[in-house]
Amino acid sequence: MSRVALGLNANIAVGLTRVASWAVRSLGAGDGGVLPGRILLRLYPDAITELSRSLPCVIVSGTNAKTTTTALAKEALSGSFEVVSNTTGANMEGGVACALALQAGRSLERSIGVFEVDEAYLPVIAPQLETKVVALLNLSRDQLDRVSETRLTSAKWRAFLEEHPAVKVVANCDDPLVVFAANGSASVLWVSAGLNFVQDARSCPTCGGEIDFSKSRWFCSCGFSRPEPDVEVDGKIISVCGKTVEAELALPGSCNVSNAAMVLGICEVLGVDIDSAARRMSYVAEVAGRYKRVNIDGHSVRMLLSKNPAGWVEVFDMVGNDPSVVVAINAQIADGRDPSWLWDVPFEQLFGREVFASGERAFDLSVRLHYAGISHRVVKDPLEAIRSCRCGEVSFVGNYTSFQALRRQLKNKDQPVLTEIRRLADRILR
């Protein structure tokens, strides 16, 4: 049978994880993935391998859009499978382990795992799972103090695929660093999912020469070039190996149509009907608090998360007509400690709007905005900045921890003690 049999200690560890996850969530202190997962792995280091026995898995990785693509994939596949997933952005070992623990003991028949995995952790986590499909989205600069430079990540992905020839790959053919990695596999479905930020891909990963992006298909004089896509996007129409569907998404921005195209690529490889997959994806209106509008003291606030220059290109697309924009920048470990990347973001595009510089590194942002010619005010607390907006329609754009902090603030406006409990637990585990 496919039910996983666990030893006594493992059962206790899994039980504890569930309790911890429930506690974290019901206290409103987080999404309940990272901390319980870390406890589980501390007690039970083989948890990922043991708990995922006979569970076929899809892994979604890349610098940007992992969480959104995973959420869309979870929805798209839910018509054909019971889906086990870490849809809250907890994408290192702890997050995957926790998602598995929460379903442990259930029958895994007709189940599939869909996991978002940090780009640096892909070669670590994928071998611990029964990985069937890997979806590779994009690679660009992000958290350079923690994640290695993009070329190294691409080479590590490639080495993993070379060592695991049975893994099928769904890859973005518009990103040369993704193509370099995917070429380590003999079984690739290519998706034209776009490349927002060319800067990190200018020099050829094969020969070091210059890649020519002037035509619709990029190429290098050494012969390395964009593969012909199997999946393409034209406005809202996505064609998948000759079949077409219309993506009527509730999520804003053209980048999300590209994310949906990646998901349809996954569906095609798994033999899931793309029409019903597309219909299911249209139900997704928010992803771990992102994209949705929330009411904050009379302001209608679109919640956006962007952590690096490539992500910002998408944000400018989604801010739409909102006359006020609050940008909150932190530089904690999960954000990357160095906010130098702000200088690679064309903030000039915010011209004409009311702009607030916010977050723990509001001063770095403020200097950057001055040089971009954007008049703005500095209000370090994002909630206060939102309240100070002149207009009703506001876009809030935070990087990772500033976004999470605002969500928590909104959830437990009257429960500051919970933040303290969480901080304490974090310290004990570290």
Place this chain on the structure above:
Amino acid sequence: MSDTIRVVSVLPDLLGTYGDSGNAIVASKRLALRGYQVELINAGLKDGIPSGGDFYFVGGGEDGPQSKAAELLRVDAVVERALESGAGLLAVCAGFQILGESFIGPNLKPQAGIGLFSCRTHRFDGPRSVGELIVEPVGSLAGLPLLTGYENHQGVTELLPGAVPLGGVLVGNGNNFEGRSDGAVLGRAIGTYMHGPVFARNPALCDHFLSLVLGELAPLGAIPLEEAHRALYDERISEVYKP
């Protein structure tokens, strides 16, 4: 000679990984605010590096592109000739390494650099140097306020006899662990490990650099831009440096 000041960002498509292109933006704007006509040139891979610039900026990047950039910088010795005819140069991290006598190529073998700065960069086998950096300027830069930045590199740079560092390291690693120094200064050329970008973090260093080529510059006064710089500078110093 035209009146326009030419600011050249050298190969930002190869050496633009760590936001160092901000240095050229900061320098250009601070010149424009003082009434200079400024042309900011982003000299990419296919454009080639123009001669006749007044300021050259070389930033940090990844190992493969770094080695490619060294190859391109060697062609026609554009930067050395510009320096001889009075230009200024700021080189950060990977850019600083390739302007030394040797650095480590992507194959982990030593590779010849441009040889402008008297230093050699080796690969450090221990952990990468990552974190905030506070540097006390020395030599011709003594008297400037403490400098703040962010370092992120695997290299260890050994200054050869006669080389002058940018400053002494108070927080972080800089060139190496023993020497407690960061970067190098040679005439109007400055090398450093400080990202941030370093001129956005330290406008006083930017103005000093500009004055090396253009002579004394008037202060910008209490404009909002300078107040923003002040707030950032004070915050970084007080968060990072506890004497």
